Amino acid sequence: METNPLIGITLSNWDSQVKRITTAFDNYKDEDMYLQVAPGRNRIIYILGHMTAVHDMLLPLLGLGERRYPNLDEFFITHPDSPETALPMPGELRTYWKDVNAAISAAFRQLSAEEWLDRHTMVTPEEFEKEPHRNRFNVLLSRLTHISYHLGQLALVNK
């Protein structure tokens, strides 16, 4: 499939943002993952689990497959972070994070420009007719800015 250049550039920006935040996570030892990004704010480990759950959700949302780690939602989507909450171990989350990103990055490359512009699975054909911006590409951009939102926060951690 020939790649639309605008899609190609967007996916390459996606990969580089994922790489930047993965490096940020990898730069913290497991024991430092419990540091907060700012006083009273999310712990690094919470951001890792949260990002993993959000990226995992892209599989069904974009019609690319089933969730791999729906068990994460209880910890990282439904409830805000709290220092008292026990979370899955850092090593486990690091593995899920890399697995999910490999899966979505590969699946992204199977979509044509037309498919990127088609509706995502949370919108009905009737809604999509009225709101054609509710397409896969829009979701991709909103998740792209979601990565950098948390990347900016990780840059503030005082080690």
Next chain:
Amino acid sequence: METNPLIGITLSNWDSQVKRITTAFDNYKDEDMYLQVAPGRNRIIYILGHMTAVHDMLLPLLGLGERRYPNLDEFFITHPDSPETALPMPGELRTYWKDVNAAISAAFRQLSAEEWLDRHTMVTPEEFEKEPHRNRFNVLLSRLTHISYHLGQLALVNK
């Protein structure tokens, strides 16, 4: 000019990120603009000036016009923030920010998809032949994620 839908969606994401961060800035009174996003980190006013300078630079970088506020660079690009540095007043910066964003948002809408995929002004035709990703659209995406990077930081301010 008929808009390429991928460009149209990207520009609408741009506008909504600019709107979100403008709301974040507007939610702080002038005197609160001197709060830091986290202990020892940038003050809100520094982020406002920094974002304004970076967006102002898009005018020459994308070949859309002359800089409007090159005088900001000395405060917000060349030097990191320091609580001892006197900066331009918040009201002044708020005006510059809105002016620059109105100018670039209007100029963005004059570019065709081909022009978005053409080289930006910091790359020579020879370099561009080897590195065709160094185009305007790539710059747009990198500045889009730059907005959300700082938006994530502004969300951490303790008032």
